[in-house]
Amino acid sequence: MIYKDYIRxxxxxxxxxxxxxxxxxxxxxxxxxxxxxxxxxxxxxxxxLAPLAPEQPIVFAIGALSTIYPVITKTVxxxxxxxxxxxxxSYAGGRMALTMFKAGYDAFVITGSARRPTYLTIAExxxxxxxxxxxxxxxxxxxxxxxxxxxxxxxxKRSIVRIGVAGENxxxxxxxxxxxxxxxxxxxxxxxxxxxxxxxxNIVGDRSIPIENFKEYFKVYREIYDKATAIGGPMAKYHDTxxxxxxxxxxxxxxxxxxxxxQGSFENAEDVSGEAFAKRHLTRKMSCTGCPVGxxxxxxxxxxxxxxxHEYEVLSVGYDYExxxxxxxxxxxxxxxxxxxxxxxxxxxxxxxMSTGVVLGWATEALEKGLINVEHHTIVPLRFGEPEGYRKAxxxxxxxxxxxxxxxxxxxxxxxxxxxxxxFAMHIDGNEMSGYHTGYGSLIGMAVGAxxxxxxNGGYALDQAMNKxxxxxxxLMAEALLKEEIERCMLNSxxxxxFARKVYDRPTILKAFAxxxxxxxxxxxxxxxxxxxxTKLRIKKALDYNWxxxxxxxxFFETPSSNGKLDEATxxxxxxxxxxxxxxxxxET
Amino acid sequence: MAKVxxxxxxxxxxxxxxxxxxxxxxxxxxxxxxxxxxSVKTSGGIxxxxxxxxxxxxxxxxxxxxxxxxxxxxxxxxGVTLDKTVCIGCRRCxxxxxxxAIKYDEDERKPIICxxxxxxxxxxxxxxxxxxxxxD
Numbered sequence: 001m002i003y004k005d006y007i008r009x010x011x012x013x014x015x016x017x018x019x020x021x022x023x024x025x026x027x028x029x030x031x032x033x034x035x036x037x038x039x040x041x042x043x044x045x046x047x048x049l050a051p052l053a054p055e056q057p058i059v060f061a062i063g064a065l066s067t068i069y070p071v072i073t074k075t076v077x078x079x080x081x082x083x084x085x086x087x088x089x090s091y092a093g094g095r096m097a098l099t100m101f102k103a104g105y106d107a108f109v110i111t112g113s114a115r116r117p118t119y120l121t122i123a124e125x126x127x128x129x130x131x132x133x134x135x136x137x138x139x140x141x142x143x144x145x146x147x148x149x150x151x152x153x154x155x156x157k158r159s160i161v162r163i164g165v166a167g168e169n170x171x172x173x174x175x176x177x178x179x180x181x182x183x184x185x186x187x188x189x190x191x192x193x194x195x196x197x198x199x200x201x202n203i204v205g206d207r208s209i210p211i212e213n214f215k216e217y218f219k220v221y222r223e224i225y226d227k228a229t230a231i232g233g234p235m236a237k238y239h240d241t242x243x244x245x246x247x248x249x250x251x252x253x254x255x256x257x258x259x260x261x262x263q264g265s266f267e268n269a270e271d272v273s274g275e276a277f278a279k280r281h282l283t284r285k286m287s288c289t290g291c292p293v294g295x296x297x298x299x300x301x302x303x304x305x306x307x308x309x310h311e312y313e314v315l316s317v318g319y320d321y322e323x324x325x326x327x328x329x330x331x332x333x334x335x336x337x338x339x340x341x342x343x344x345x346x347x348x349x350x351x352x353x354m355s356t357g358v359v360l361g362w363a364t365e366a367l368e369k370g371l372i373n374v375e376h377h378t379i380v381p382l383r384f385g386e387p388e389g390y391r392k393a394x395x396x397x398x399x400x401x402x403x404x405x406x407x408x409x410x411x412x413x414x415x416x417x418x419x420x421x422x423x424f425a426m427h428i429d430g431n432e433m434s435g436y437h438t439g440y441g442s443l444i445g446m447a448v449g450a451x452x453x454x455x456x457n458g459g460y461a462l463d464q465a466m467n468k469x470x471x472x473x474x475x476l477m478a479e480a481l482l483k484e485e486i487e488r489c490m491l492n493s494x495x496x497x498x499f500a501r502k503v504y505d506r507p508t509i510l511k512a513f514a515x516x517x518x519x520x521x522x523x524x525x526x527x528x529x530x531x532x533x534x535t536k537l538r539i540k541k542a543l544d545y546n547w548x549x550x551x552x553x554x555x556f557f558e559t560p561s562s563n564g565k566l567d568e569a570t571x572x573x574x575x576x577x578x579x580x581x582x583x584x585x586x587x588e589t
Numbered sequence: 590m591a592k593v594x595x596x597x598x599x600x601x602x603x604x605x606x607x608x609x610x611x612x613x614x615x616x617x618x619x620x621x622x623x624x625x626x627x628s629v630k631t632s633g634g635i636x637x638x639x640x641x642x643x644x645x646x647x648x649x650x651x652x653x654x655x656x657x658x659x660x661x662x663x664x665x666x667x668g669v670t671l672d673k674t675v676c677i678g679c680r681r682c683x684x685x686x687x688x689x690a691i692k693y694d695e696d697e698r699k700p701i702i703c704x705x706x707x708x709x710x711x712x713x714x715x716x717x718x719x720x721x722x723x724x725d
Contacts, residue, residue: 209620229714287605292714294603
């Protein structure tokens, strides 16, 4: 806890409706965020039980500098992923970190299962187990609106963290929505909520926290603020066009997954580019609480809601690069309005947009190839470039419409093991791919990453820096991926938004700590990073993870990447080099 | 010439709450946004628009008029100045402000009065806030 020498953990037992608070001095060695959450997951998980067993914990943690400096706005969630069966880790912004900090908690550990649909109101001096029967079965935004009205006098000081119907129905990649526009998107945290009969958390907090050593603190705050908001500075692109700025350059380079990765570029890239969205739809930018950058881009479109007459509704939808990839180019949809409409359907259901797009890409191709059919399986025709079928299919996944959609809702690894088509089921160890087919960096980065996400180590950035004509050096690539993976285990302990990683270089982080009375050294930051990564590796081991079993779908090696065609044997060599280095790290810690 | 805080361009607000965080920090040496003189609120959840509640810099401030101990006095250019040594924390000023721009510091047991210092303007990243010159 900031200004204290302990980590304050709130344990919530949904079965017994009891809570317990512990002030853990021993946890400060993990700094906060992902370090603390990993340790708490390790302590509380039950590897011998299924991911959705009531005993399994959901852990949330804020970090060592949460919300007292600009752009340090994230909360980390850790759990056993019902999608991959192993380490589950996900991040969200919004107002959650601020309210946790100001309610006086560094971490929550939620275990057990409620006896009826429940939502929790968590405040500084109370935890209420509220009956949520009336909002079970409702869309996530309606549920939030009911909670907002029922829980009075908390405006601006609360965060509502909730699931949709997909989570209730335990679709394996259901997400958790935070304050409307942010999500714990990946790996099925919403599914774990649903399995516990937990509809939402309403976190309320704004206690008085006197600033110690104001002069020094504010000097550092101002420096960071000015760097983060500088015109033409390291964060300007996130505010201006936002992440969709990547659509066109990635398409040109051949790294934009298109038509279930049959292609690395999209002929309609210009129509779904960041510029196109900005020109046609952008109506507003927003930010997470405590971030002066404002990267959240909201696009609007209207649609008729009656068959006759001039009857329209206006919808506002948050859009980002990953959504445009998953629900756009991956499905061959070349019209920005169609993409926004599809994003909206996914939002309403409370699904992870990336996994949803990737499973629909597989289903479209499986249908084409005759592995499945419309009559018995998809109910609606699914064809690349045609949004109508996809819009309906999203709800069929969420509602587990039939046995096919139930299997599809378990992810593309599972569904392809039942129906075939594993060669073009685009996942890495059960986690659906992200929007980068840039080379060995992105592919192996996801393969070796602790949670198989592109954000574990940012491997795509290594690809962008590569010389296409030079042969890859597996040892150097493994070295670079490991270095970044470990460093992020420190950054995610703060827990800062990774968009700000150029603002928060190590000297800045040390200065920020010193200004609140925490004397840290560069070596200590490195030690924390390694300690936190080692905890994750122990969790993976306990969950029987074995890197030697990694199988990468063939399509990754058929469709040329931004750095040319990838070779399977070389890919496995990088994976091997990486794990050789891990053995050294494990021996040391 | 005196300056007063104006928030005429809240249509541009991105809801980062930096104004509140720095106001509470600079003026109250506290991280709690409840201690900020400026309040940014959402109307209708996060998807609604942002509105601000700030001292209107009244020329004939009702808050000062109802103050029984004359702790609030007219400030040049509008608004009031608080003399904490004579304030008894009766909260009448809070009730008198129909804009609801006066909050109450539960720790100090005194009202939270904007003195138009402009720190929120300095740290607004999107140009929503402004210090306007007015005649004394």
